[in-house]
Amino acid sequence: MRVIQPIAKLDLVLSSFCLQHRYSHTMARFSRAISHTGDGHLYVMFAILAWLLDAAQGHTFVTVGLLAFAIELPLYWILKNSFQRRRPQELSPLLPTFITPSDRYSLPSGHTAAAFLMVTVISHFYPELTLLMVLWGGCVGGSRILLGVHFLSDVIIGALLGHVCALLSLLVLESSV
Numbered sequence: 343m344r345v346i347q348p349i350a351k352l353d354l355v356l357s358s359f360c361l362q363h364r365y366s367h368t369m370a371r372f373s374r375a376i377s378h379t380g381d382g383h384l385y386v387m388f389a390i391l392a393w394l395l396d397a398a399q400g401h402t403f404v405t406v407g408l409l410a411f412a413i414e415l416p417l418y419w420i421l422k423n424s425f426q427r428r429r430p431q432e433l434s435p436l437l438p439t440f441i442t443p444s445d446r447y448s449l450p451s452g453h454t455a456a457a458f459l460m461v462t463v464i465s466h467f468y469p470e471l472t473l474l475m476v477l478w479g480g481c482v483g484g485s486r487i488l489l490g491v492h493f494l495s496d497v498i499i500g501a502l503l504g505h506v507c508a509l510l511s512l513l514v515l516e517s518s519v
Contacts, residue, residue: 353493357430357437370440373485380453380482385460403467410459410511418452425449430490439490451492454483454500462508
């Protein structure tokens with residue numbers, strides 16, 4: 343428990359810094375748009391494009407992505423409901439929230455987990471997109487902080503969850519070939 347307290351304090355300080363400045367409402371508009379790209383519709387579009395346009399590996403890309411989400415979603419749900427970490431606004435009424443979160447708890451960030459799952463899978467199959475994907479995934483995670491629905495540690499753990507689930511699905515695929 344002693345390890346968690348300094349992390350929680352750092353999270354609260356960072357969230358206060360991000361959400362209590364005079365530009366937070368302007369940043370929230372931009373962050374809302376970035377966050378929306380992590381809602382899932384782009385994942386489906388990318389899968390369809392890969393399936394239709396990449397005869398060599400599009401099918402495998404979709405299979406790995408589906409397996410990765412099949413691993414990630416139950417783990418996300420178990421972690422979220424086990425930790426039951428309250429969201430920033432619940433811990434400090436001085437912290438605004440700019441969107442209504444889709445569920446009750448904040449740890450891990452599901453948007454960030456899904457984004458980094460896709461970052462990892464896309465980067466594996468299409469390495470020329472790696473830099474763009476990492477930047478996008480980081481922006482999705484950052485947007486969740488700037489919208490007041492997650493702490494930095496929620497985002498970091500979400501990114502690790504998504505990355506590890508994608509790596510596991512790639513290992514499963516490689517071992518079955």
